[in-house]
Amino acid sequence: MIRVKDKGERKMSNKNLIVNTPEPKPGILERGDLFAIAVGMVIGSGMVTLIGPAMAMTGYSVWLAYLTAIVMGFFMVFPYIILGGTMRVAGGPYSIVTNLSGVSAGGLVAYTKLVTPILNSSFALALGLYVNNLLPGITVKAIAVVGICILFVLNLLGMDIFAKVSKILSTILLITMVLYVIFGLTQIKQPIFQFSGDKMFTGGFKGFMLAALLLINSANGYYNILWYGKDAKKATKDVPFASMACVPCLLFIYVGLAMVTGGVLPHDEVAGAPTILPAAQAILPGAVYKIFMIGGPIMAIITTLNGVFNDVRYPLAQAAKDGWLPKFILKENRFGAPYLIYTYTLIVVLIPIVTDMSIVTITNIFQVITFFMNVTVVYAISRLPKRYPEAWAKNKFHFSNGALYTFCTVSIIIYTVIFVKGIFSIKVSYAVAAVIVMLALILIGIYLTKKGGIRIETSLWDPSVKKEEK
DSSP states (O other), X not given: OEEEOSSOOOOOTTSOEEEEOOOOOOOSBOHHHHHHHHHHHHSSGGGGTSHHHHHHHHBTTHHHHHHHHHHHHHHHHHHHHHHHTTSEEESHXXXXXXHHHXXXXXXXXXXXXXXXXXXXXXXXXXHHHHHHHHOTTSOHHHHHHHHHHHHHHHHHTTOOTTGGGHHHHHHHHHHHHHHHHHHHHTTOOSOTTOTTSTTBSTTHHHHHHHHHHHHGGGSOGGGGGGGGGGTBSSHHHHHHHXXXXXXXXXXXXXXXXXXXXXXXXXXXXXXXXXXXXXXHHHHSOHHXXXXXXXXXXXXXXXXXXXXXXXXXXXXXXXXXXXXXXXXXXXXXXXXXXXXXXXXXXXXXXHHHHHTTOOHXXXXXXXXXXXXXXXXXXXXXHHTHHHHOHHHHHTOTTOOOHHHHHHHHHHHHHHHHHHHHHHHHHSOHHHHHHHHHHHHXXXXXXXXXHHHOOOEEEEEEEOXXXXXXXX
């Protein structure tokens, strides 16, 4: 295998090729734009579906568990942020891993994208739970199935109805949740700050950590702003800032929401509840309650769920172009939609719904199946000093090699703990199936790498290289 910098290609003996695309001109997104996008990425359906189940594990200390989840989540994804302060990045984890670690590692990431749509099943079920409160005559499962099918049809028609107004919707969501938290904090009546109370840390240290590790999945999505390096005006400066600026927002909204959800009503009325509505219904007048439900939880779920098809479209399309998947899946309808990729995505999302998996189970399975990919990406980032020594020497954090290795090690430890928790939190059959699937995908990737014929385009640019050298 050989890597080819921005110009031309060279043939090689083992028939695999990595080509780094030419660096484009600086984009137009400034710091504020990137921050708004990052906020929209992280504030989503997890916050309105997981607090009740987490409270069943740890009682009134659920707000402290969310605080722990946010802090752990930050250190878990901090290597991504370090990368964003060193290199200009586009193309997602696939591009990073292939550029820094090689072809077979890129194959693992490419194939993992085949199974990651399962998480969107939990978003569809969450939509069902909340809409069911407005339309109790329709079952949660029916709403979930109809909701995802409607989005499927709209995407087939080339209609992403939320794309042009996503910033407005995210703003409405943010304002709604901030106002609710501020008002709700004045309505707390339960002893959520009495650390020696009998409803505090009800599951002991184990229960507290299980709650934090469940919530962590909803508390770190801001790192995905890294993939906007191509569109950023000053990528290595503004992308890390946009990511880290989200953390104070999460601390206020998520921790505050957990305080309100767990602190308004008695413990037994809220613990295990699949929504945050019991507390909201107790403190909001009828009309305001319905407005909140639409502008808050339902808005959070829709803005998250809407991205399911495009989130899968581009990684799978690139994997097919590069040789990991058959090229016939790239076929498009007359609206330019890759209908085979969208149909596959729909099937993956529907399976957990029709088989009656819970939101918590789906979340745990997702954490298990993405473990190998996450660890592979973090390991690839640890290779920055070796692959791009000049860029690393000028990283915006001024970290040494040792600091990078330390943060990457901490990240991998957290991912490993989440993986182990996920394995022991789901049925044995689910755990075995998830591990077998991922091991099979790894072996397929290794086989195709040895077979050859893989041509990969990556998008990872060294800002220390002068334009005339590129």
